[in-house]
Amino acid sequence: xxxxxxxxxxxxxxxxxxxxxxxxxxxxxxxxxxxxxxxxxxxxxxxxxxxxxxxxxxxxxxxxxxxxxxxxxxxxxxxxxxxxxxxxxxxxxxxxxxxxxxxxxxxxxxxxxxxxxxxxxxxxxxxxxxxxxxxxxxxxxxxxxxxxxxxxxxxxxxxxxxxxxxxxxxxxxxxxxxxxxxxxxxxxxxxxxxxxxxxxxxxxxxxxxxxxxxxxxxxxxxxxxxxxxxxxxxxxxxxxxxxxxxxxxxxxxxxxxxxxx
Amino acid sequence: xxxxxxxxxxxxxxxxxxxxxxxxxxxxxxxxxxxxxxxxxxxxxxxxxxxxxxxxxxxxxxxxxxxxxxxxxxxxxxxxxxxxxxxxxxxxxxxxxxxxxxxxxxxxxxxxxxxxxxxxxxxxxxxxxxxxxxxxxxxxxxxxxxxxxxxxxxxxxxxxxxxxxxxxxxxxxxxxxxxxxxxxxxxxxxxxxxxxxxxxxxxxxxxxxxxxxxxxxxxxxxxxxxxxxxxxxxxxxxxxxxxxxxxxxxxxxxxxxxx
Numbered sequence: 001x002x003x004x005x006x007x008x009x010x011x012x013x014x015x016x017x018x019x020x021x022x023x024x025x026x027x028x029x030x031x032x033x034x035x036x037x038x039x040x041x042x043x044x045x046x047x048x049x050x051x052x053x054x055x056x057x058x059x060x061x062x063x064x065x066x067x068x069x070x071x072x073x074x075x076x077x078x079x080x081x082x083x084x085x086x087x088x089x090x091x092x093x094x095x096x097x098x099x100x101x102x103x104x105x106x107x108x109x110x111x112x113x114x115x116x117x118x119x120x121x122x123x124x125x126x127x128x129x130x131x132x133x134x135x136x137x138x139x140x141x142x143x144x145x146x147x148x149x150x151x152x153x154x155x156x157x158x159x160x161x162x163x164x165x166x167x168x169x170x171x172x173x174x175x176x177x178x179x180x181x182x183x184x185x186x187x188x189x190x191x192x193x194x195x196x197x198x199x200x201x202x203x204x205x206x207x208x209x210x211x212x213x214x215x216x217x218x219x220x221x222x223x224x225x226x227x228x229x230x231x232x233x234x235x236x237x238x239x240x241x242x243x244x245x246x247x248x249x250x251x252x253x254x255x256x257x258x259x260x261x
Numbered sequence: 262x263x264x265x266x267x268x269x270x271x272x273x274x275x276x277x278x279x280x281x282x283x284x285x286x287x288x289x290x291x292x293x294x295x296x297x298x299x300x301x302x303x304x305x306x307x308x309x310x311x312x313x314x315x316x317x318x319x320x321x322x323x324x325x326x327x328x329x330x331x332x333x334x335x336x337x338x339x340x341x342x343x344x345x346x347x348x349x350x351x352x353x354x355x356x357x358x359x360x361x362x363x364x365x366x367x368x369x370x371x372x373x374x375x376x377x378x379x380x381x382x383x384x385x386x387x388x389x390x391x392x393x394x395x396x397x398x399x400x401x402x403x404x405x406x407x408x409x410x411x412x413x414x415x416x417x418x419x420x421x422x423x424x425x426x427x428x429x430x431x432x433x434x435x436x437x438x439x440x441x442x443x444x445x446x447x448x449x450x451x452x453x454x455x456x457x458x459x460x461x462x463x464x465x466x467x468x469x470x471x472x473x474x475x476x477x478x479x480x481x482x483x484x485x486x487x488x489x490x491x492x493x494x495x496x497x498x499x500x501x502x503x504x505x506x507x508x509x510x511x512x513x514x515x516x517x518x519x520x
Contacts, residue, residue, distance in 0.1 A: 154339045161305050161333045163326050164356045172355060176343045253343045253385050 007248050040222070047223045048230060058212070058224075063231055066197055066208040069125050070235065073132025074193035078186065081137045085144025099145065106138035110196055114203035128200040128208070135196025136189040143185020147178025180254055183247040190239030198232055209235070274299055274310075275466035281409070281441050281458075283318070286432075288444045288452035289460045290498060296467025297445040298336075301413050304443070305333050318408055325408070329357055332402030332410040332440070336417055338394035340386040340401075346373065347382040350400045357405060369404070375434055376400045392423045399431065403438055410435065412444040416451070424448075425483065428455060432481055449502070453494045454481060461501035471501030 026045045033044035052059055081102075088098040110131055118127045151173050159169045201210025209231045216224035274296040281287040289297050302308045304315055306322035317325040325331055340349045350369055373379055376396040386394055395415055402410060415431075416424045428451060435442050446452050452459045453475055461471040475494050477485050485491055 154335050154337060155341070157302075157307055158333070158335070158339050159356075160307060161326060161331060162353050162356045163329065168356055172352065173341065176341065179343075253387065 004249065007245065011245060011248065043223045043226055048226045051223050051227045059227070059231065062207055062209050062212040062228075063235070065125070065205075066128075066194070066201065066210065066231075067235055069128040069208070070132045070194045070197035070239070073129040073134075073197060074136050074190060074239070076129070077133035077137040077189070077193070078140055080133070081140035081185075082144045082182070085141045086148060088141075088145055089148040095145075098141070102138050102141045105134055108134070110135055110199045111202075114200045117200075118203045123204045125205075127203065128197045128205060128210075131200035132193040132197040135199075136193035139185040139188040139192070140182075141185070143181045143183075144178065147181030147185075148174055150181060151177040180247075180251050183243060183251055187240055187243040187247065190243055191236035194232065194236040194239055274303075274468070276468045277313075277462075279460055279469060281443055283408075283441055284439060285457045286435060286442045286444070286455055287458045287460065288446055288456040289462060290446055290449065290452045290502070291462030291467070292464050292502070293447075295462040295464035297462060298413055299467070300462075301333075301411050301443065301445050304409075305331055305411055329353070329405045330408040332405070332407035334395070334398050334402050334410070334412045334415045336414045338386070338391070338398040340394055340397055342386050345383045345385055346378055346389070346397050349386065349397050350404055352401060353405045367404075372400045372404060375403075375437065377430065392419055392427055395419070395427065396430070399434060403434070403440075406438070407440050410438075410440045410442040412442065414445055414447060417447060424451070429481075429483065431455070432479075436480060449495055449498050450486065453477075453491060453498060454486060459494070459498055461498055463502075471497070473497050473501065 029038070029042070030045050032038050033042065084098050084102070088095045113134075114127065114131055117130060121127050121130060155173055155177070156169070159173055164172065198208070198210035198213070201208040202214050205211045209228050213225060213228035213232075216222075216228060277296075277300060279287075279289075279300075289300065291297050299308065303310050304317070304322055306326040315322050317330065320328065320330070322331075341352065344352065347369055350372060367375070370379075370382075373382060376399055378393060378396055378400070381389065381393065386397070389397070399415070412431075416427050419427060432455060444452070444455055446455075453473075454477075456475055459473045459475065460469050461473065462468065463470045473494055476490055477488070477494075
């Protein structure tokens, strides 16, 4: 418990600067808008916040569906990607195929495939879940594949000299040395799942941040457009942040070597 | 031992005959690329020889490895960074099973004391110095009471001061553990100081050219490095390593001073 608290404390200490920067920037934009220095499509931050104040239902009713659809797609992708990554590493013959399929899926433009998938899967939440999964699978697959190969040859020799079985080598060496790479993949993939779900909502959804964004765009309601942008950032950032926190606790031996967080 | 790379196969080791009596300390010394580490890896069953036989107390290397009667210390400490000092030392126990008969008569705490790391049980490897990490690796190699301890340039990465200290500690640990030891090293002084017998190897193809028995008594002390017997052995190892070259080099007009 103490370690979790100290981790939170460290995280807070690491985030207050970017947080303060954001507040200062918002203040500058607000001042510029009041001085009529900004074009009409950039609303004052206060106008965006006022939208939340006037209609909190609008926020909650749209945030929740997007969040659970993105999360569902993300976890489906996590299970499939880690399974496929493990398979690729243990069966060399499949390595190239699995990797290339994943690269191809990752390079398909979501904006074009979402309507096609909607024709195929129907207009329910399944389209957004599927797109969130497709959009977020790649970093998790790469993380699994790289991670499971991260143990160096001496460490493998050590397990060999100890006559460790395959499952012991996996448990004592390969999985722990894969964790830093796996967490990097999970972290990077979380915002992609959110963006995928939101883009998929454009192809037909009655609720969600993406739907809200589309309605606001068509009715030239700039504060609402920016509110949906803000909500998207919050969701994507939260997805990243949760994994960054879990990583700090789980990969406790690498605190000093972290490059960016 | 033959390596098949691109083009011609390379004979890495040829005509190597080497014997370590039980409980003794032997060293292999030779230039880079003479196959010292390969030889150690053959003994540890990390690689298989092309021809020839290796026996460890009557067993094949494979049988010895499966019986956990080998302790191997690598050039680098090769610790698992997520395991504490104690957990790293106990890694072989996790593999063999904690109730195994191979388990050392010593407890982990005693081994930690033997290698001088009391107080660092819960430290992670990255919090330790290089010398301390290597001591963890030695303790790990000893926890299953190996019949033979294989050391592949274990102190190669350390500075001279730490290295001498570690040499003395290793000798103390070795004499207390009662295992046989085979050390691969680059350092002539280290080989002579540590061993009962030094095998000198030459390269391409790797073979043993000279065998030197060291008459220094045990336990070894640092001041023995000043005795004539020590220098005599060092010179014989040096002759074994450079003898042929000195003959070739000394033919030109200028006499070359041997160092």
